[in-house]
Each structure stands twice: as C-alpha cells, then as structure tokens.
Amino acid sequence: MTALCGYVLSEWYDLRDLGNPVQALLDWINGWGDGSTFHWLAYVVAGLIGAAAIGLFLGIAMLSLIWIERKAVSRIQIRYGPNRTGPFGLLQPVADALKLMQKEALTPLAGDKYVFWLAPVVIFIPTLLVFGVLPFGPKMTAANINVAVLYIVAVGSATPLVIFMAGWSSNNKYSLLGAMRGIAMAISYEIPMVLSLLGVVLFTGHMDLNGIVQWQQKYHVWLIVLQPLAALTYFISASAELNRTPTDIAEAESEIVAGYHTEYSGMKFGLFYAVELGNALAVSGIWATLFFGGWWLFGLDRWIPAWLIFLGKMYILYGALILTRGTLPRLRIDQLLDFAWKFLLPLALVNVLVVAAEVTIWQENGISAGWVLPIAAVINIVLSGVLIVGYTQTFGFARRQRPRRARLVTDTLAAMPQ
Amino acid sequence: MSGFGPVSAFYVLAVLSIGSALAVMAARSIIHAVLFLVLFFVSLAAMFVLLSADFVAVAQLLVYAGAIGVLVVFAILLTPSRDRRGMETKFVGPGLLAGAVVAGTVVFIAFNTNWDTASNDFPSTVDAIGQALLNRWALPFEIASVLLIAAMIGAIVVVGGRGVDLDTHAAGPATRLVRRER
C-alpha cells in the first residue's frame, strides 16, 4: 500500500493535491521550443489558472454559503428557512442572485458617481487577494509569498478605505456614519489582530502559511493548543472586521439602516453581500490554516485529498461565525472599541510576551520539542483561562452589575416611594 | 532584471504610479486626490515587490495605504469643506518648474554616473532585515520606537482637549438652527 502510495505521489494524476496537474501542465508548456522561449506563456497560464481557480472557488463557495447560512440561522431562529426553490431550498442562492441582478442599480443624484460605482468593485480586490495566499494543499497556493501573514493583514487594511469610498460617495448621512464607524473599528481591531498573528509567527518561525502548516505537521500539534489566547484574539478581532452581527456597527441595521451600503441596490449591493461572505470565509480559512493545521489532519491527509480537509475545516469554522451571528446582540461602538483596546490588546501583548519567553528558552537551550511543547501548551491554556476569567471577573459588565430580577411589590399605594 | 513578467510589470507600474501622482495634482475633489494617493501607494508597493523587497512592500501597504490613507481621510473630514475648493495657489507655475528642475537633475545624474551595478536578488528579505534591525541597527530601531510613542502622544496632545461639553453645546448654534427651522 505504501509502495503504491509512493508511486502515485506527485504524479500529475495524483489529485490529492490539485497542484500536481497544474505543475505538470506548466512543465509541459515550458518544455516547448528550446526550453525557454515559452516561459512567458507558462507565466501567463499560471496566473490565469490561479485566478480562474480562485474565482471559481469563490463563486461556488458563496452560493453554498448563502444557503448554509440562511438555513443554519433559520434553525437557530426556529424557522424552516428557504425551502421553496428546489429541493431543500438549494436553489435559493441562485434565485437571490437573479433577483439582485434584475433589480435597478440606483445612483444617488448628488453623490459622487464614479466613486460610487467603483467602491463595490474595489472592495472585492482585498478578498480575492487574501485567497491568493491561502494554502489549499501542499502545492495549492496561488502565490506562496514568504511574508504571507503580514500580507493578509496589509491587504485587509485596505478595506476601511473602500468602505469610506462607498459611504462618502453615497451622499447619505447614514452611509457616512456607517463608514466612519467602520474605519474606526477597523483601525482599532487591526492592532490585536497583528499581535495575535505575531504569536504564531514567533512560535513557528515562519511567515508563510505553508511553512506554518508544515511546522504543525512536523510537531504533530495544532497551534490552537499552543496558542489558545492568540486563536481567540485573532478570531474576535478578525471577525470584528467582517461586519457580522455582534460587531456589525458599520451597517447596523436597527440604527443606521444599512450603514455604508444604504444607497446601493441591485448587483452593487450583491457585491457587498458577496464580499461579506467571502471575507468571512477567508477569515475562517486563515483561522483553519494558522490554528487548526490547515490541510494537515494527523496523517489522514495521506488518504483524503488535502484540499478537502482544508475545505472541511474552513466550513466548520465558518459555523462558529454563523453561531455568533445568530445568537449575540450588537455592541455599541464605544464598547466595541473599548473591547479592542482594553481587552484584546492587553491579552495579545501578554501572549506575545509569554510566547517570546517560551521560544527563547526552547531555542537557546536546545531542549527537545517533545518536552517543551506539552509544557508550553499547558502553561498557555492555563494562562489564557486565568486571564480571561480574571478579566471578566474584574472588569466585566455582568459581574459588576449583576442582573437582578424586577422587585415584586404587592400593594400599589403603600409602596409608593416618598 | 529581464524576462517578460518583470519588464511588462515595471512599465505598467511606472505608468500607474506616475499617472496617479499626477492625478493627485489634477483632482478637483480632495477626496478624489486621497483615493489617487492611495492608488499611488499601492502601485509603489507593487514596484517594491518588483525590486524583491517583499517585506517593505507589505509594510508600505500596511502603513501607507492602510493607516496614512485613513488618517488623511479623517483629517479632511474634520476640516471645513470650504477649503476643499479652489486648491491651487499662485505657485503652480514655479512649483512645476522647481519639480521639473529637481527631477531633471536627478535624471541627469542617474544617467551620467557610472554605477557599480550588481544584481542583489534576495531570496527572503525578512530574515535579513530582522538580523540587521536587531544587531547592527538596534539603536536606531529603539529610537524609532521612542519617536513613534512621542508622535502618538504629541498627536493626542495637539488634537485632544476636553470632550464635547453638552451643557454649553446644547444651547449652541446647532440647537438654535433646529429651533429656527421649526
């Protein structure tokens, strides 16, 4: 069996990693002519394949996510959810998309027409760029750049400006309020996000995502065990920028109608909606890669295609986002910013400090990983538990002002306060 | 640097960056100018990638496109809208002349100097930058952090002040305006 496996490994028909057939195709093109005349063609073809693959994947993923999300949320809300279009409402996303496409795309008369038109298009770019570096398999990365972790943050930092474009060009007060809220939130949450990623980078010594996955494979551990605090802070701060319910202040429906995309209709609104889903999927993908082993699953990735493992993890972690969306009310903007600066930032800083100490002890003394990693895991888990519980007990809102039941009075006039 | 990809990328990016810089000059609306400025930052970041400076490129994207762009937007929204029109002073002509002279001088020097060229292709700049920053340039690195803190505190002190005083504000011009409208 192992021999068979080794024989199949890395041949073009080894579909456990779709990078193999692509590589074979590129090698074949490179082989044309005298060996270097067609390099430019291989260059172009590689780019086209990467772009087409990401585009196709995102299209299918968004269609599936619309259905999954609507169905899951309706289960949370004791409803059936879409069940009229196709079996189990499976065609609902298609119907949604068709509806959006045939709607009139309005443009505010006093708005900035060009910027208004450009914003929904430009907001798609960061989403697509993030998917460019996600390792779907050992060789399935469209662009394996060696500063990928920083790149993800940098690309994501362009989003608030696009939100501002949308909000400002709409010439609508709700839109402008939403845009400014979105910018303020994105700036605040970027810092704990970068710091939590720094913990991962310190531990693994890699900044490229594939390297981080291979590190987890090498030491046979998921990073969430070693970095629970970083995983938590990353999840909260990254999902805060997604404009989903606990933190959707930029498009808070009950307050500012739809925030920065109030004026958008038709497919332009559809693009914002798709970007929201795409960003959520990207965050769960990054979370899966950094903290849940990416395409690696305790050796099972030998038998199951790596990209299937990755997709499975991605969708399961997306479920966490659906759960928070369906269950939590929204925070106010000042509370949300307080949360970033007063809770996430200190925790992330403590995490970086602890990780730096652990890694220094580990590397300087040359202790074997078999000793260091379990001890570090125990220390970090205990530490994160203590920190979180301690914080909520000391500064939490519910503890300070413990919810009471209403006082029950039986007589109306006797109990009148003076 | 040769090959189809880098060469075509260079020309595209050169046109993009110079074009967007000119558009910052030409833009009627100051918000458009900011958007072109961000486009300029992004195209320059791509140019840095071309120079195999990937870490710097990402830092450029993060700091310039992400932070400074947003900062400029905030500054524009906090300042009056009447200053957003009629933006040129009388120095347009002399300014163009000065810019052209400086640029011409640099171009002249660039072509008339015998550069000792080499091709330093860094496989990974992150490790090298990290080593350099924490060994040889450790002191400047620390000083930069002090500078950042000083700038942060300075900005807060310059802009900050008390919050909005509701008692004085409620009777202020805004309230009166509403009353009049009624």
Place this chain on the structure above:
Amino acid sequence: MVSLEHFLVVGAVLFGIGLWIALSKRNAVLILMGIEIMLNAVNLTLLAFSRFVKSPTPIAGHIFVIFVITVAAAEASVALAMVVSVYRNRGTIDVDQIDLLRF
C-alpha cells in the same frame, strides 16, 4: 530589460510631482500628501540602489526604507493633528491665510 536607471527616472519624476503638489496647493492636507509622495519616491530610489548597486550590506537600503516609513507615519500623524488643531483655532486650513507666527 529594466535597470537601475529606469527606477531612478521613475523616482525622480515622482519626486518632482510631489514637490509640485507641495508647492502649489493651498490646502494643508494636500501639501502633506505631496510630501508623502516625495518620501515614497525616495523610498523607491533607495530600494533600487539596494537591489542594483554592489554593496557589502545591500540590505541597508531596506532598513533605511523601513525607518523612512516609520518616520513618515509619525510625521503624518503629527502633521494631521496640527492641521486639525490649526483649523480649530483659525477656522481654516488654507496655508495662504495662516500667516501669523502665533495662533
């Protein structure tokens, strides 16, 4: 074939444009934007030197650019804070009208 001179020309042109903007604009924020363009042009030339010129420590160019970015971030934050502060005290950010030494 792209060589050092190409990058230097682009950098010089960008620097010239930045200078032009900084000299000819009335709005303080736009002047600041011109300065940022100039800084970026310098960064480009520094990286080009680091890439193309023979040196024992070619990485020094990168380090220099990182410091420039750091200082530029600090400069932008302080300068924009000053712009906002000037607006509050003078009611305008038109540099032609900010001609008192005290404000």
Place this chain on the structure above:
Amino acid sequence: MTIQTEPFIVNIGPQHPSTHGVFRMRVVLDGEKIIDADMVVGYLHRSLEKLAEERTYTQNIPFTDRMDYLSAMSNNLGYCMAVEKLAGIRVPERGQYLRVIMAELQRIANHSMAIGTFINDCGAWQTPLMWMFAEREKILDLFEMTCGARLTCNYMRIGGVAFDIPDEFLPAVNGLLDDLPRKIDEYEKMLMENEILIARARGVGTIPRDLAINASLTGPMIRGCGIPFDIRKADPYAVYDRFDFAIPVGENGDSYDRFLVRMAELRESVKILKQAVPALPGGPYKVDVPLSVRPPVGDAYARVESPKGELGYYIVSDGGTAPYRFHVRAPSYINLSVLREMVIGASVADSIVALGSIDIVIGEVDR
C-alpha cells in the same frame, strides 16, 4: 476648547427599520452623540377620535382594535368599560372572567413582542424575536379559536363579550399555561445573563423618578422607575381584585429595568391566568343590550392597564346613538413624550435602544 462641527442633522425615520412604524426623530448629531432631538409624529393619523363621533357605540369597537393593534383585547376592554359606565350596564361574572383572561393573554402576547423587538433594536439578529413569536403565535391561535381573528379581535361587546369560548379553548389554554413558565425560564436564562444586552441597555434612556411622575408615564415605563403604579391594583376593574398578583418594579428607570419589568410581568400574567381559568364561572357571558345603545346624557372616563400603560377612554354622550365626544388617553403617546429627555446626550445606538424600550405602537400614538 470644544470641537467646532457643522450641525449634522439626521432624520431617523419616518422610514427606518427600527422606529416601529412611521415615527420620525430628527436628531442633531455631534459625531455619534445626539445634542438635540425633535420628535415628529402624525404620519399614521387616521382621525379615529373624530370618526368615532359619526358611528354608533358598537360600531366603534373595531376602531379601538386598530389603535394598538398588538393588544386589541385591552383596547376593546377599555372602550366597553367606558360605555358600560356611561350607560350603567353590569357585565355578568363569566363575561368579566373571560375579559380578564383575554386581556392577560394579550398582555403576554404584547410583552413577548415588546421584548423581542427591544432586543432586535439592541442589535440581535432576529433570533430573540423569533423565539418570542413562538409563544405569541399560540396565544394568537387561542384568539382565533375564540373570535375568528388573530390581531384585530373585536371580541369585547358592550355588556360582555361577543362569543363564548369554544370547548377546545380551556384545554389549550391550560396546556399553554403549563408550558409558559418553562419558556419564560428559558428566555430569562437566554437574555438576562447576556452581557452584551446588559452593556447595551443598562444605564441607557434613564428616566428620573420625578420626570416619570410629572410626565404622567404609566405602565412598564413608570414601574421601571420603581413606582408601583398599576391600574389593576390602584383602581381595580373587572375582577382583578379577586386575584393575587404582584407589581414588578425596577430600580433605576433605565431600559434594562423596563425590560426586566416586562419579563416579570409575563410571570405575573401567567399567575393571574392560573387563578382565573379554573375559577371561570358558568352563566351568561353577555347581558342583552340593544344594538344601538343610547346612554343617558353625561360623560364617563374608564381606564384599564393595557400592556403599554394606562389606557383611558373619555366619552361624552348627548343621549344619541353615537358619542358626542370621544377621546383616548393613549399610553404609547404619553410615554413617548419623554423620549427627548432620554436621548439627548446619548449616542445614536442608545437612542434606538431607548425608543425600543418604550414599546410604542404608532397606530396608538397617532390614532
């Protein structure tokens, strides 16, 4: 040094997801902070009080359904009581008990809706509203079973109620009453310990006690301030004096206290129902009253504790078949009058929470 900003006036409403209809709040913002607010009502004005002068006393009952369309039973009850007071009609025991049962069921339905929409205004994504709707649906089913309508019941009549309850009503209501305490426990567990909800609602839209009294607030609004004022106790009507129940009161008068009061009132209503349903006497459910009642010349004011507060009807009769003057003291409208004091100084998000905690129905505000 204060920030000089140009006034930023935002019209929240009349078309806005969370103004509960067509209410409009014109606010002057400084950043996110509201420095002035202006309430504009009247987008749903249908002139019900004037129309009522042209119709007979019985024909006016459906109008009252359409005021507070979320608690039609209480509206019917108040109106019928006013006419009965004017004409001197005594309602039989069974009719009184049926009225109390229906009014309390309506209170549960209304408070479910109020709590659900309040939490929706706090930003929850429909989930609590949907959960609350599940119980409300069962109550509406009971109404449909009895009078054929779910929302605008038109069930009370002058001198009693329109129909007797069907046979399947009592088992259904008993099942519901067995079920409800468990459900209310579930809601309390889900909502009261929710830290985000506490953070959003605690200290938001606080009403000082003297303001509450001076503005003549009623219902959960005044009870949230700690003043145990409840018409059912203060001026008992129907058969409320026979039941043992308590008045829940809050502490600080903020949105969270009003939410707590509504939660506790769900329990108290269940308590009343558990006493009223077994004690339901036999006999007629309605006295015979001529179709066009002609009350003697005079005036009468009757008030009930509707889910939103004191709902009063003032009717002047000139001896004809139609009221000479008809006035409604609408609790939503009077409770809404303190909104300006609640929102000034708060942020936009807080103002929505404060508005949601008042529990207005625009049909009743504008009439």
